[in-house]
Amino acid sequence: MSVFREDVLAGKVAFVTGGGSGICKGITAALMAHGADAVITSRKQDRLDESARELADATGRACLGVACDVRKPETVEAALDAALERFGKIDIVVNGAAGNFLCPASQLSYNAFRTVMEIDTIGTFNVSKAAFEKALKKAAGVIVNISATLHYGATPLQAHAAAAKAAVDSLTRSLALEWGRSGVRVVGIAPGPIEDTEGLSRLAPGPIRDQMIAGIPLGRMGTIEEIANLALFLCTPAASLVHGETIVADGGHWLGGAALATLMSS
Ligand code: HXC
Ligand code: NAP
Secondary structure (H helix, E strand, C coil), rough: CCCCCCCCCCCCEEECCHHHHHHHHHHHHHHHHCCCCCEECCCCCHHHHHHHHHHHHHCCCHHHHHHHHCCCHHHHHHHHHHHHHCCCCCCEEECCCCCCCCHHHHHCCHHHHHHHHHHHHHHHHHHHHHHHHHHHHHHHHHEEEEEECCCCCCCCCCHHHHHHHHHHHHHHHHHHHHHHHCCCEEEEEEECCCCCCHHHHHHCCCHHHHHHHHHHCCCEEEHHHHHHHHHHHHHHHHHHCCCCEEEEEEECCCCCHCCCCCCCCC
């Protein structure tokens, strides 16, 4: 049972990039379970159609899947137009589309680095700007950027994603500064390792998973539902003063030193 009132987002419409899978599908489910209708986007229409059906069946709300590539502004604008045609407005934008893989910086091709920057950072800008122009500035709303903690210190084999998410956090602050007076709140979430996700299976193969858990003070990875609940909170009036901030949800992972703390207290 949810700790949130089940109609807390009644009448709202959410536009979620990456909403057909993983964490952002979970976020979409939470928003819909609390009254919102949703548009989910990514590149693969088949997966979007299947996820949209599943989300609508589970929540009783409407969900539309529209393919777009966040790197291509014209496809982003077309997806927003489709959302506006179907629902008449957009109140919530979640920027979750991302790409990542493990690769040493010395072996990363120029195109590989650029690809991740384009999906994560430029994609977040493209969607935010187009949504602001087409919908949010007229009627207020919330943008939630999904970041990470990779760049708080430094993370091996992820120079590309760490740089991209650092820039996303910067955008969260800059857009908050410029768009607050239009009634648009801009916030971020920085998840730590989240179990049962594509991200985790790519980034923590085999024994690395146990090493990762050893580094989490709470002693476990996060769940999709925990990130979804945080996103839901940020979209409700309970978070009306939260603006320009990226909230970490990682069980204390990025603090570092958990393994040493366990050793020293045993
Ligand atoms: C090295 C790689 C690579 C790999 C691709 N490339 N995979 N280089 N190691 N494993 C290189 C390619 O060789 C190519 O460079 C360039 O990257 C672009 O690859 P494409 O396949 O042409 O790109 P594209 O089809 O656009 O696909 C993007 C992608 C892909 C990021 C490469 O993996 C993808 O679509 N990912 C979406 C799903 C995803 O990544 N989910 C996880 C998000 S998790 P060259 O030079 O050969 O042309 C996440 C977690 C963050 O973000 C924090 C966790 C704690
Ligand atoms: P995921 O399921 O692979 O989510 C990424 C989504 O982005 C997919 O739906 C993918 O769909 C979409 N996407 C990729 N490239 C796109 C493009 N060019 N245009 C439009 N959509 C695109 O992975 P996840 O692990 O749940 O990650 C979700 C978010 O959480 C990401 O922002 C990630 O960086 C962040 N995060 C995850 C973790 C973790 O532990 N999993 C930790 C920290 C942060 P298509 O392939 O169909 O396009």
